[in-house]
Amino acid sequence: MSDVAIKARNLSKVYELGRKSERYATVRDTLMDAMRGAARALRGTRAKDKPKPETIWALRDMSFDVQRGDVVALIGRNGAGKSTLLKILSRITYPTGGSAEIHGRVGSLLEVGTGFHPELTGRENIFLNGAILGMRKAEIDRQFDAIVEFSELARFMDTAVKHYSTGMYLRLAFAVAAHMDTEILLIDEVLAVGDASFQKKCLGKMGDVAAAGRTVLFVSHNMGAVAGLCKRAIWIDEGGVRADGGVEDVAQRYLGALAQGAFRFDSEDHHLSIREVLLKNAEGNVTSQFAPGEDLVIEIGFEATRRLEKPYIVIVINNLYGPCFAANMQLDGRRPVAFEGSGRMSCRFKAIPLLPQPYTVNLAIRSGNGRDWILPSQEVAAFTVAAPLEDYGFQSEVIHRFAGGAIPVLIPYEWTQPDGSVSSIGITSRELLEGGSNPVGDLVGSE
Amino acid sequence: MKRTETVAAIGPRTSVTRILPSRGWISLRLDEVWEYRELLYFLIWRDVKVRYKQTALGASWAILQPLMTMLVFTVFFGGLARVGSDGLPYPIFSYAGLLPWTLFAEGVSRSSASLVASSNLIKKVYFPRLIVPASAVFAGVPDFAIAFVVLIGLMAFYGIWPSATILFLPLLLLLVLAIGLGVGMWLSALNVKYRDVRYVVPFFVQIWLFVTPVIYPASKVALKLESRGLPSWLYGLNPMAGVVEGFRWALLGRTASPISLILASTAVTILVVVSGAFYFRRMEKTFADVV
Numbered sequence: 001m002s003d004v005a006i007k008a009r010n011l012s013k014v015y016e017l018g019r020k021s022e023r024y025a026t027v028r029d030t031l032m033d034a035m036r037g038a039a040r041a042l043r044g045t046r047a048k049d050k051p052k053p054e055t056i057w058a059l060r061d062m063s064f065d066v067q068r069g070d071v072v073a074l075i076g077r078n079g080a081g082k083s084t085l086l087k088i089l090s091r092i093t094y095p096t097g098g099s100a101e102i103h104g105r106v107g108s109l110l111e112v113g114t115g116f117h118p119e120l121t122g123r124e125n126i127f128l129n130g131a132i133l134g135m136r137k138a139e140i141d142r143q144f145d146a147i148v149e150f151s152e153l154a155r156f157m158d159t160a161v162k163h164y165s166t167g168m169y170l171r172l173a174f175a176v177a178a179h180m181d182t183e184i185l186l187i188d189e190v191l192a193v194g195d196a197s198f199q200k201k202c203l204g205k206m207g208d209v210a211a212a213g214r215t216v217l218f219v220s221h222n223m224g225a226v227a228g229l230c231k232r233a234i235w236i237d238e239g240g241v242r243a244d245g246g247v248e249d250v251a252q253r254y255l256g257a258l259a260q261g262a263f264r265f266d267s268e269d270h271h272l273s274i275r276e277v278l279l280k281n282a283e284g285n286v287t288s289q290f291a292p293g294e295d296l297v298i299e300i301g302f303e304a305t306r307r308l309e310k311p312y313i314v315i316v317i318n319n320l321y322g323p324c325f326a327a328n329m330q331l332d333g334r335r336p337v338a339f340e341g342s343g344r345m346s347c348r349f350k351a352i353p354l355l356p357q358p359y360t361v362n363l364a365i366r367s368g369n370g371r372d373w374i375l376p377s378q379e380v381a382a383f384t385v386a387a388p389l390e391d392y393g394f395q396s397e398v399i400h401r402f403a404g405g406a407i408p409v410l411i412p413y414e415w416t417q418p419d420g421s422v423s424s425i426g427i428t429s430r431e432l433l434e435g436g437s438n439p440v441g442d443l444v445g446s447e
Numbered sequence: 448m449k450r451t452e453t454v455a456a457i458g459p460r461t462s463v464t465r466i467l468p469s470r471g472w473i474s475l476r477l478d479e480v481w482e483y484r485e486l487l488y489f490l491i492w493r494d495v496k497v498r499y500k501q502t503a504l505g506a507s508w509a510i511l512q513p514l515m516t517m518l519v520f521t522v523f524f525g526g527l528a529r530v531g532s533d534g535l536p537y538p539i540f541s542y543a544g545l546l547p548w549t550l551f552a553e554g555v556s557r558s559s560a561s562l563v564a565s566s567n568l569i570k571k572v573y574f575p576r577l578i579v580p581a582s583a584v585f586a587g588v589p590d591f592a593i594a595f596v597v598l599i600g601l602m603a604f605y606g607i608w609p610s611a612t613i614l615f616l617p618l619l620l621l622l623v624l625a626i627g628l629g630v631g632m633w634l635s636a637l638n639v640k641y642r643d644v645r646y647v648v649p650f651f652v653q654i655w656l657f658v659t660p661v662i663y664p665a666s667k668v669a670l671k672l673e674s675r676g677l678p679s680w681l682y683g684l685n686p687m688a689g690v691v692e693g694f695r696w697a698l699l700g701r702t703a704s705p706i707s708l709i710l711a712s713t714a715v716t717i718l719v720v721v722s723g724a725f726y727f728r729r730m731e732k733t734f735a736d737v738v
Contacts (some may be wrong), residue, residue, distance in 0.1 A: 015736070091466060091573040093735040100466040114571040115492055119500045126491075131489040132572055 003216040005184055005265035006066040006089065010098035013059040013084050013239075019116045042372040054389060058084040060239040061098065061113040065066060068103070068183075068321075071210040071230035073247060074219045075254050077263070082219045086186045089217070104215070107134060107182030110245045113173030119160035122172055124154055125161050129176045131164060143179040150205075166371065170198060178205045185209065187218040190374070203229065221362070221378030227320045251320065255360055255382035270367065270374045271306035272339060277363065277380040290384045292354055292410075293427040294390065297345040298361055298381070302340040310368035311339060314377065315347050318360045325349070330370070353427065354385045356390070393425040475724055480575045487578045487585075494557075494586035496638040508596050509590035513549050517542040520662055530663040535699055538600045543698055544661040544691045546598060547623045550591045551687060552652045554624070558583035558631030559648045562639050566738040576731045578722070580631040584624055591620075598698070607699055615697040619690055619709075620714060626686045629719035632727040639730065639738050658685055665705065683711025686719065 045267040059081045066072055074082045087093045089100060090108035094246050107205060107444025115132040116125050126147055130140040140147075142317055148154050151172045161169060177179050187206075210216055210229055226233060226247055235243040241252045265274040282295040290296055316326040327347045329335050335347060364377035392410060456634035480487075499505045517538055524530045525537030546565040558580035562569065565579050602608070638644035660668065665688060669679035683689040689712025 087735065088466060090466070092570065096468065097468055097470050099468075102464040102466070103462075106464065108573065111571045115568050120493065122591045124496070128489050128493055131486045132568065132574070134483075134486075134572075134574070137485050137489075155477060287674045335610060 001030070003068045003104050004065050004101075005070070006064075008065075008085075008089075008098070009063050009100070011059050011062040011085070011088060011095050011100055012057065012097040013081075013093070014055050014089060015097040016055050041200040057239050058201055059088070059095070062236075062240055063098075064234060064241055064244060066215060068215055068418075069213045070232060070302055071216045072218075072224070073215065073226040073230050073233040074236055075226060075233055075251065076236035076242070080236045082236050082366050083188055084239075085236065086188050086217070086219065090186055102184060105134075105185035106184045106186060108186040108188075109133070109177045109180070110186075110188040112170055112177060116161055116169070116173060120158055121158050121160055122151075122164070123157045125172065126176055129173065132177075133177060133180055134182070135180060139181060143181075147175045147179050150178060151166040157159065167182055174198070174202055174205075178202070178209075182214075184215045185217070186439075187216065189219045189221055189378075210288070222331050223378075228322075232366050248320070252358065255358060255379070257385075258360070258379060258382045265375055265380075267374050270308060270372075271304060272308055272365070272374055273303045273305075274363075274375065274380075275303055275342070277300040277301075277361070279361070279381050279383050290352060290354075290383055290385050292356075292385055292387050293351045296349040296352045296383070297346050298349075298363075299344055300363070301342070303342040308368070308374075309341040310335045310337065311374065312366040312368075312370060313345075314362075314364040314366070316362040316364075316377065317349070317352075318362060319357050323362075324354070330366070335368075347430045351427075352385070353410050353412075355406055355410055356385050356389070357406075358382065358384045358409070392427060393423070397405065468531050469610075475728055480577050480581075481568055483574050484577055485575055487582055489585045490578060490582035494582060494587050495518065496691050506590075506593060509593040513542060513594050514547045514597060516549075520545075524662045533664045533669065533695075535607075535695075536605050539699065540664070540695065541605065541662065542598055542601055543695045544602050544659075546591060546594055547619070548659065549594070549662045550587045550685065551623050551627050551690070553587045553590070554584035554627035555630050555634065555652060556648055557586065558627065559634035559638055559644055561631070562635045562734060563642075563645075563738060568575070569734050572701065572705045575733055576602070577632070577727060580635040580727075581628055583635075584627040584631050587627075588624075602698070609698055610700045612697045612700060615693065619693045619697060622693075622709075622713060623690050625720050626650075626659075626690065626716050629723040632723035633719070636723075636727045636730040636734075639734055654710060655685075655687065659687040660691050663707065668705070678707075680682055680707040680711045683708040684715055686712040686715045688712060 025398075034037065034290055062081070074085065076082055084093070086108065086109065088095050090106065090110065092108075092110075106240070113129065115129055117128060120128065126144065126410045127137070127140055130143075131137070135143075148157060151174075153168060153172055153175075156164065156168065161172070168430060206216070206218070206229055216230075218229075230247055232245065233247040233254075234241055235250050243253050258316065263274065263277045267273070268342040269348060278299045278301070278374070279288055279290075281287050281290060282297070284297075296317075300313075312329045313327065314328045316328075317324045327349070359382065360379045361381040362377050363380040364373070365375040366372065367374055410426055412424065414422050414424040416422050451559040464730045499508060502508060504511065520541040525532065525541065559580045562576065568577075569576065570572075582715075634644055634648060645665045656662075660682075665682060668682045672679050672681055689705065689709040693712075696703075696705050
């Protein structure tokens with residue numbers, strides 16, 4: 001028996017454009033088409049004068065193998081085909097061409113809380129949702145206590161879910177999903193929602209799952225999660241595999257491409273498009289390379305076809321292992337009055353105190369009611385910080401050229417040695433550094 | 448039939464799923480529906496559980512609906528129009544007919560809308576889609592059982608005791624569910640593609656009521672058919688005719704044995720169920736993209 005868990009060969013999926021907005025035909029349309037066809041046949045003209053529906057290839061000739069026990073991250077832009085791939089592998093939709101072979105029982109989690117019924121209690125929803133996810137009743141019975149414990153909602157088990165807060169709802173839903181006991185797990189970006197502690201818990205659980213030797217294929221926009229959970233990543237772009245390999249390498253290449261300002265996003269539901277996200281320095285030049293102590297300006301170009309009242313914007317700067325710092329309107333409350341028409345707004349982080357590493361910028365937008373995600377948090381741009389480590393006041397003996405792996409945010413600090421001597425480390429602002437050619441330590445110390 | 452979309456030996460470890468583009472007619476894969484029977488159970492349970500939530504009268508609605516309809520029928524058709532009831536008291540005559548009819552009509556209405564109503568499930572989770580209209584049909588059974596208690600009360604009141612023909616009742620119950628499922632499969636799959644269905648269904652169910660011997664006895668139609676030299680079982684081509692008449696016969700006796708009518712209805716039911724199942728399976732692959 002081979003050790004391949006998932007084998008995809010030339011998978012393709014074509015959608016007809018227009019389907020999305022029209023969604024379904026009516027009998028009248030079908031009858032009219034048939035009549036036109038008949039009329040054409042009578043006149044002897046061919047059907048080709050009817051324009052062919054435009055099509056888009058959600059997937060195009062995608063091939064890859066996943067070995068048993070592999071944990072693989074799927075990364076890529078919105079609409080690159082990641083979710084379509086998971087839908088095909090979960091058998092929710094069918095490929096237009098190609099084939100896939102899956103060895104083992106598949107559990108897929110494309111959404112948290114699918115099938116939850118607001119009128120039913122937490123206890124009842126555990127059983128309903130478990131059954132929907134493909135669990136046996138006996139299995140749910142066995143896992144019930146563990147699910148309740150994971151959800152931390154023991155007191156609310158007999159309360160209707162409609163009285164739950166969003167956070168409680170997500171906790172219960174994820175608790176059920178986390179106890180799916182299949183050999184292969186397909187997980188879409190389900191962690192983008194929920195608060196930080198919830199995400200942390202879920203990531204921990206996913207780490208356990210991965211460590212247990214199960215095969216996991218998951219979509220993520222959180223490079224921190226990607227790097228922490230798996231060794232391999234597949235970068236999907238325009239329906240095909242753009243890169244496949246070690247997670248750090250693939251993530252780097254993906255972030256490199258993002259840095260070119262390629263991010264775009266359209267929310268039909270909220271009539272909002274993000275046209276571009278640009279990173280600029282203090283001089284207003286677009287760049288993806290910054291020096292420590294320099295200002296980082298994140299500029300968002302948007303277009304709102306309908307007035308969007310008081311959205312919340314959250315911007316998070318991450319390195320490969322997680323968030324470093326953020327600008328969060330849910331904390332500071334400085335929301336724009338409205339997005340209307342096309343416009344721009346920006347956020348300036350002053351004198352970024354970062355070590356030389358690659359970083360990503362995550363953007364999330366929530367509607368004015370604070371509940372609906374317009375844009376769930378995801379990478380919108382990437383940049384690197386580059387500087388000789390001497391600039392930070394580091395001594396050459398410990399310096400690696402790239403301070404990868406270190407905690408990236410560096411607040412100025414000083415050591416007082418046993419002999420009473422003081423050494424100062426850190427950069428306060430670019431201007432100060434450039435103002436004099438003295439070592440940084442002296443600058444900080446002289447303040 | 449080589450290109451089935453899955454070749455799955457169910458059971459842990461050894462199962463291999465092949466995913467291929469699906470073309471043409473495909474097998475029904477009832478084994479898979481069986482594999483997912485617990486989900487069917489949970490969806491029925493959900494429907495039943497949720498149905499009378501936040502209603503003041505709760506499950507009494509299951510009794511009130513057929514009871515009120517029976518009263519209206521008794522006043523207008525039994526009393527004013529005097530349509531006849533094969534010598535039975537009109538209230539029990541119409542109530543015994545309304546029971547299977549309500550089970551069928553509610554099942555068809557619910558199941559025809561079921562796929563569209565479950566679009567969220569269909570787009571996010573895999574399971575045999577057949578479970579959705581099936582659960583909608585079967586979810587009417589508890590209501591039926593509650594309303595049946597009233598029928599027993601009525602029978603006691605009128606002093607009608609069932610004979611051995613009552614043994615046919617479970618079979619007839621199966622037959623109603625099968626018709627409901629067959630029609631439900633057709634309509635729910637059509638509804639995914641043509642949303643016109645939702646406007647047609649109420650009208651369609653109402654017309655069907657009038658061609659089914661709920662209000663009037665089947666013997667009237669049989670007489671009309673025979674007077675034109677046609678066999679009376681032709682009426683059984685409306686599968687609900689056989690069922691409703693069968694119910695009265697099985698429970699209340701006193702009418703002529705409608706076996707030929709039931710046989711004709713059964714044949715039509717099999718046709719509707721099999722064609723419905725194949726049509727459903729054929730359309731199933733597009734549900735997630737269209738719904």
